[in-house]
Amino acid sequence: MFDSPDRLMWGLATGVAFGFLLQKARVTQFRTIVGQFLLRDFTVLKVMLTAVVVGGLGVYALNAGDIVSLHIKPLVLGGVIGGGLLFGVGMALLGYCPGTGPAAVAEGSRHAIFGVLGMLLGAATYAETFPLMKRTLLTLGDFGKLTLAEATGLSPWLLLSALTIGAVALFMALEWWQRRSRALEPATAPTPNEAAASAH
Numbered sequence: 001m002f003d004s005p006d007r008l009m010w011g012l013a014t015g016v017a018f019g020f021l022l023q024k025a026r027v028t029q030f031r032t033i034v035g036q037f038l039l040r041d042f043t044v045l046k047v048m049l050t051a052v053v054v055g056g057l058g059v060y061a062l063n064a065g066d067i068v069s070l071h072i073k074p075l076v077l078g079g080v081i082g083g084g085l086l087f088g089v090g091m092a093l094l095g096y097c098p099g100t101g102p103a104a105v106a107e108g109s110r111h112a113i114f115g116v117l118g119m120l121l122g123a124a125t126y127a128e129t130f131p132l133m134k135r136t137l138l139t140l141g142d143f144g145k146l147t148l149a150e151a152t153g154l155s156p157w158l159l160l161s162a163l164t165i166g167a168v169a170l171f172m173a174l175e176w177w178q179r180r181s182r183a184l185e186p187a188t189a190p191t192p193n194e195a196a197a198s199a200h
Helices: 005-024 030-037 043-064 077-094 100-107 112-135 148-152 156-184 192-199
Strands: none
Touching: 005 100, 030 043, 043 156, 077 112, 100 112, 148 156
16 A cells, blocks of 8 residues: 555556456356356356466566566465365355455445455454464475476476467367257246247
8 A cells, every 4th residue: 555656556457457357257246156166157267267378478478578577476285275175165155256256346246245344354364363374284285486387397388388278178168068058958938928929
């Protein structure tokens, strides 16, 4: 909150753009997120995987041009697994994540307010218990600041290329699966009004 006005304005602009894109992608809607868990609507997977691919290509391109430097977070399996389970359970119960929740509130979803309040309470609780976490959970499986490229010895551009190709192939497979699923769905019986209209 005490950064330069220019940086704060850039943060505000990118946040508004991010929220706008989330809304346009329909991932601020409860039905879309629940549809992902039910394997009926893969919009969330498509949005998240697109963000990973575009973000990875962008960050490494900026890093190669010495425009930004990589700030790698330590790989701590205890924190990743514990946080992932907590995140997944919360998202399945609420139908929103820390990104889509505030965007849903801004869109007018009143029930998402309770989820956002829960997220703030969870963040405050984590901050208060961080010293304990640092001595316990965050010591399990600590591999330090490790990237996938360093772990495999492969070029990050090779890994990003494989990720991009895999994402495109997955998108095509999902589109085929959804078209096939819709084609196999039984036709719904016409309502009495529809039946009467067709008779005339």
